Amino acid sequence: MxxxxxxxxxxxxxxxxxxxxxxxxxxxxxxxxxxxxxxxxxxxxxxxxxxxxxxxxxxxxxxxxxxxxxxxxxxxxxxxxxxxxxxxxxxxxxxxxxxxxxxxxxxxxxxxxxxxxxxxxxxxxxxxxxxxxxxxxxxxxxxxxxxxxxxxxxxxxxxxxxxxxxxxxxxxxxxxxxxxxxxxxxxxxxxxxxxxxxASFDRPNITYHIVEKHDVRRQLLHFIREEHMGDSGIVYCLSRNKTEDIAEFLSKEGIKALPYHAGLDVARRAEHQARFQQEDDLVMVATIAFGMGINKPDVRFVAHIDLPKSVEGYYQETGRAGRDGLAATAWMAYGLQDVVQQRKMIEDSNGDEIFKRRSAAQLDAMLGLCETAQCRRVRLLAYFDQQIEPCGNCDVCLNPPKMWDGTVAAQKILSAVYRLFKERDQRFGAGHIIDILRGKKTDRVTQNQHDTLSVFGVGQDLSDSAWRSVLRQLLANHYLALDIEGYGTLALTEKSRAVLKGEEVLMLRQESERMASKSRNIMPKAKKPVISLPPEAEERFVQLKKWRLAIAREHEVPAYVIFNDATLRQIALNNPETLEDLSFISGVGAHKLDAYGEAIIEFLEEMQA
The missing domain is CATH 3.40.50.300 (P-loop containing nucleotide triphosphate hydrolases)
Structure with a gap:
């Protein structure tokens, strides 16, 4: 035809x-x-x-x-x-x-x-x-x-x-x-x-934002309260226990939240998913067991409080936000321990060497996205072989980081790693290396006589947070590697030699005080492509959502199945007086016009009475 x-x-x-x-x-x-x-x-x-x-x-x-x-x-x-x-x-x-x-x-x-x-x-x-x-x-x-x-x-x-x-x-x-x-x-x-x-993989309505993980529960709470209070959202966690913990924490803080993971019984999972589909202000705290095929168009944010395993997974999960084309946020908090944990999971898996190499490469790409000093969207879409200009709608574009010559700092870390790695009978992770550089005489430092090393105390010019940032960037750019034989142990790579010899200059991203703060986590304000409604239309939109919810419950379907938010906003803005007027609004097909047209016109008339 x-x-x-x-x-x-x-x-x-x-x-x-x-x-x-x-x-x-x-x-x-x-x-x-x-x-x-x-x-x-x-x-x-x-x-x-x-x-x-x-x-x-x-x-x-x-x-x-x-x-x-x-x-x-x-x-x-x-x-x-x-x-x-x-x-x-x-x-x-x-x-x-x-x-x-x-x-x-x-x-x-x-x-x-x-x-x-x-x-x-x-x-x-x-x-x-x-x-x-x-x-x-x-x-x-x-x-x-x-x-x-x-x-x-x-x-x-x-x-x-x-x-x-x-x-x-x-x-x-x-x-x-x-x-x-x-x-x-x-x-x-x-x-x-x-x-x-x-087609283009770009989702221009999504603002990407990645922060260093400190007190992640408080960081998440601040993000939701400041940016998306009352919105529908998804929070992804790596473990089942964490989903329960975060959901309970958010609920106690006045945010309606439910957990979802494969360990819940079938009936409870179904109940939680149905509520998420039907309610406009519910936050689902979930493992990746939740999400594929979720067709809810008005999810306003997706947050990750653990590092995703791959860029593909991250893109798929963040893509559940803003399906209606309106402004949405992809927010993530991650730290060095996330990388250690993911690498440990890869090494402990039952997969063969090909699987492990593939998984490690995917993790490296994810780390590169987190530590990039260029536009997040440019880096993200490059993974899918798509080239674009800087987007102007990610944290890097909206609040460009300052760059600094981190060559000497990198040499200090690499030197410390070299000296510790020679002690083959013991394993020392990132935290211990930072303690040495900062000159902290912890029990472990003194017991191992690491306060006698030449690198002890040479890094007091940088904070713990700054040193963690340098470590993550060295990992992301393969100047350091996680030693697969030891949990969290750092090892030199082939690229380390040029830096140690002073043959290469390393420009690193500087962590701003605002990003490093444990208590503050302020999102950059982006231009949000929403349909701006005047006060009268906004009130109609609110009332139309209540009308839609009642109809959806009667039909036992999610509210957006009746009409999505974008269509309701347009109805509220146009305030149609006849069925013909209503028929010109995007998303109102012949069947829905027959089923709901007269009820909508009558509802709008009653509001004006």
Whole structure:
């Protein structure tokens, strides 16, 4: 069918006047029967790239999705648009599964979401062979890559789709893929002939901010109170115990927060996730078990209080903020101990040497992002082979760091490491080295007679915080390495020699007093691309959110499934008086106009009465 049909679907079903970016080219290619690999950032409209063709082409689209929460969320949203959608997963009982299967065989479904492990079962393959399939969509396609941050072994078998249905178009989609990951997706999914659509990875509405970790609970609390009080957000922690601790701490400080991790029972996880989806002011404190497939568009911040394992993982997790295009923040606190802990986890893992080298390289890239003196976004997108100009919306751009000649300081640290590393029977970490340089006669320093070393006390000109900063930058730029034989032990590298001999000048980033402060953690003020509402419109927006919440609870769906914040803001601003006026607002499709149009007009009239 022609693209005009796709445009009509976009307008009447989804309520959008036109496609964005590469969406039109992708839809046109898929509608005409071509295969596609789509790399598009979170919030850029990946789902529309297969949902629109699914409604244009004959048959039912099969969507491979890795998470149950994502399936339900997508299906609920599609049903609100009047689309015939369903899912098959372990939450359904036998009678519900049979009902979905019957609907598929009768041709009564437009989209069917299935988990990869279920799809690869012979029963499901036999079911699909009896129906008409319009296309296959493989969501979160990076899961097929062992280089990716979220490898799922079951994705490895999805090449069977091409083998069994060679004439059915396939689209693989992901928000995170380096060049290496992209090649692996193409190889493992047999997408060699697929057309590649690679959109910009940039999320300009997100402000990136990274600080040195001190008292991380207080730093996090200050950040939320000063920047995002009353907002929906996600706080990522490395351990299950920490999620419980931080959630309890925030709750006691008057911030509504819940924990989420794989150790909670299924019912409690489901309850917490449902509350997060439905409430506007809830903070979810979670491990990485939470997040993939979360479709909540109004998450205003994502915070990390532990260092992520990779740039890909960090990008994926921060991308859950600001999916509606409005201003959001990606905030992280990290310290040297995070690097030590991550490296220790890599060495203690059951992975082979290839896995360990790959994980170490990913950790090095993450450390480089944290310690960069250039624009965070430039460094972040360079990881995905994309070049941009400095963004003006990260902490480095908004508050440029001062640079200083750190050659002598680096020589002092490297000299201390050299002297300590010769004591092969003992291991001394960063804290001990800093104590020596600062001339502190701690019990460990005196017991080991390290107060007699020539480097003892030569670093009293710098604070502990400043020395930690120098250490982290030396690690990030490979002038130092973590010795894999000792927990937290520092070791020299090949690059160390030139600095020790004075053959290389090292310019380092200077930690400002504001960033180093334990009590203050002030965010730079950025220009935020929000829809500014005058007072009357702001009041309408607040009341419309209450109306939306009541409708959502009645329908047992998240509030944004009814209308997202951007659409509600536009309604509040325009104050439509007729259904025709309402129909011109982005996000108000034909089905939603029929379902909610008169109620909205009546609600607005009552507000003015």
């Amino acid at each position: 022609s693209l005009s049909s796709a445009s009509q679907v976009l307008q009447t079903v989804f309520g959008y006047e036109s496609f964005r970016g590469e969406q039109q080219a992708i839809v046109e290619h898929l509608v005409s029967g071509g295969d596609a690999l789509v790399l598009m950032p979170t919030g850029a409209g990946k789902s529309l790239c297969y949902q629109v063709p699914a409604l244009v082409r004959e048959g039912c689209a099969i969507v491979v999705s890795p998470l149950i929460a994502l399936m339900k969320d997508q299906v609920d949203a599609l049903k609100e648009l009047g689309v015939q959608a369903a899912f098959l997963n372990s939450t359904l009982d036998w009678s519900e599964i049979r009902a979905v299967e019957r609907d598929f065989l009768r041709g009564e479904l437009d989209l069917l979401y299935i988990a990869p492990e279920r799809l690869l079962g012979e029963r499901c393959l036999q079911l699909l062979s009896q129906g008409q399939i319009s296309l296959f969509a493989i969501d979160e396609a990076h899961c097929v890559s062992q280089w990716g941050h979220d490898f799922r072994p079951e994705y490895m078998g999805l090449s069977i789709l091409h083998e069994r249905w060679p004439h059915v178009p396939r689209i693989a989609l992901t928000a995170t893929a380096t060049t290496h990951t992209r090649k692996e997706i193409i190889q493992r999914l047999a997408l060699g002939e697929a057309k590649q659509f690679i």
